Structure formats: structure tokens, C-alpha cells
């Protein structure tokens with residue numbers, strides 16, 4: 505069986521696959537033993553494929569954590585210049601987060617037309633791909649927890665409650681101003697993505713990441729694929745096995 509891992513800055517997401525069947529899955533912070541559910545099945549793992557954007561130290565910790573469950577060495581996959589007609593816009597492709605490349609490739613394996621990929625994770629990334637597979641570039645913005653954390657930590661007099669809100673009207677308390685402000689920002693991001701897509705004749709938006717449902721609630725018209733990074737990673741790993 506194949507273990508697929510998407511290690512983001514906040515959480516590790518994994519799926520254990522038997523061919524195309526998902527046998528087990530898990531999610532959790534690296535420090536909270538996210539692979540605990542693998543204890544009974546570790547011996548059945550024959551391949552481990554990883555997409556990570558965490559630091560080099562965290563990458564080593566991940567490999568260490570995995571070694572408690574399987575002796576199979578993890579295979580790390582990174583951003584590429586090109587794959588099967590999908591062409592990276594970055595001059596220095598190694599600088600692009602692996603998750604962005606794998607999410608775009610997951611989208612590319614599903615839709616050969618143009619698309620936008622929105623990954624609302626620790627950071628929010630938006631990437632545009634034209635109909636011919638050319639990556640047109642993207643954006644990186646702070647994500648929900650990052651924004652709230654910076655407001656809490658970097659301003660002395662912004663005290664607010666934890667509170668999820670799907671309201672974007674002007675707030676009448678600090679808590680409302682912060683949470684409505686976040687939703688209002690997401691509404692603006694959604695509008696802007698729709699605008700960019702129509703300007704570039706992109707007809708499809710795919711969204712993934714821990715805050716995908718929040719961005720959808722803010723009006724983003726998109727297909728929600730929570731495991732898009734793992735889908736791209738799975739396709740790339742399968743192609744690597746096919747070649748060997």
C-alpha cells in the first residue's frame with residue numbers, strides 16, 4: 505500500500521491507498537503523532553510519498569516520526585519546471601512551495617483546460633493556469649490563523665474573542681471588526697479571483713486547504729477538493745513508479 509503525505513505549516517494530512525482505494529486517512533499537527541492510526545498497518549506500506557513545505561528541521565522530524573511506523577524511506581517530491589504539459593511560471597522553480605505545484609498538477613490531471621487553484625491553508629495561495637497548461641503566476645497571502653495571530657500579537661490594544669463569523673458588514677466591537685474584517689477580506693478575494701478568471705478566460709476554480717469552506721462561504725464559486733495536493737502527489741508518484 506502507498507502512504508501519501510501533505511505536510512503543511514500547520515497540519516500533516518495523509519492517506520493510505522490500496523491502489524486507488526483510500527484505506528485510511530489522518531490529519532494532525534506533527535507534534536501530536538499524526539500517524540498513530542498507522543500502527544496496525546505499517547507493515548503493509550510499500551511506498552511513502554511526501555509533499556512538504558515545512559522547514560528542513562521539520563522535514564527531518566517527519567521522516568523520524570514515520571520511521572516508527574514503516575521502514576520504507578519516504579520519497580520527497582518538489583516543484584518542477586514542467587510535467588505533462590503543465591509549465592511552471594517561476595524562473596526558479598525550486599522556490600515554489602511543493603504543495604502549490606502538487607495541487608496544480610492534481611487539478612491538471614482532472615481538467616486539461618484553464619483553472620485557478622486556491623489553497624486556503626496556513627497561507628492562502630492562488631495560482632492561475634491557462635488552457636494550454638501554462639502557469640500564469642499566483643499570489644501568496646496570510647491565512648486565517650496567521651492573520652488573527654498577527655493582529656493579536658502585533659497590536660497592543662486589539663483584544664478580541666475567538667469567534668467564527670460569516671458576516672462582512674462593518675463591526676461595532678473589536679471582535680466584530682476583526683472577524684467581519686476577515687470575512688470581508690475573503691469576499692474581496694473571492695470577487696478578485698472571479699474577476700481575474702474572467703479576464704483570463706479561466707472557467708474553473710478549485711479550492712483546497714483547511715479554510716476552503718470559509719472562502720466558499722464568502723462567495724468563492726469553486727469546486728472543493730480537500731485532498732487536491734495528495735491527488736497531484738499520487739499522480740506524480742505513480743508516474744515515478746511507472747518509469748522505474
Ligand SMILES: Nc1ncnc2c1ncn2[C@@H]1O[C@H](COP(=O)(O)OP(=O)(O)O)[C@@H](O)[C@H]1O
Pocket residue numbers: 511512513514515516624625626627647648649650712713714715
Ligand atoms: N483543526 C484545525 N487545526 C488548525 N487549523 C485549522 C483546523 N481546522 C481548520 N483550520 C484552519 O485551517 C487553516 C490551516 O489549513 P491547513 O490546510 O491545515 O494548512 P497547512 O496545509 O498550511 O498545514 C488555518 O488557517 C485554520 O484557520
Ligand SMILES: CC(C)(COP(=O)(O)O)[C@@H](O)C(=O)NCCC(=O)O
Pocket residue numbers: 511512513514557599600601602603604623625626627628629644647
Ligand atoms: C506559500 C506556502 C507557505 C503555503 O503553504 P501552507 O500555508 O499551505 O502551509 C508554501 O507554498 C511555501 O512555503 N511556498 C514557498 C514560496 C513560494 O511558493 O513561492
Ligand SMILES: [K+]
Pocket residue numbers: 512603623625626713733
Ligand atoms: K497546503
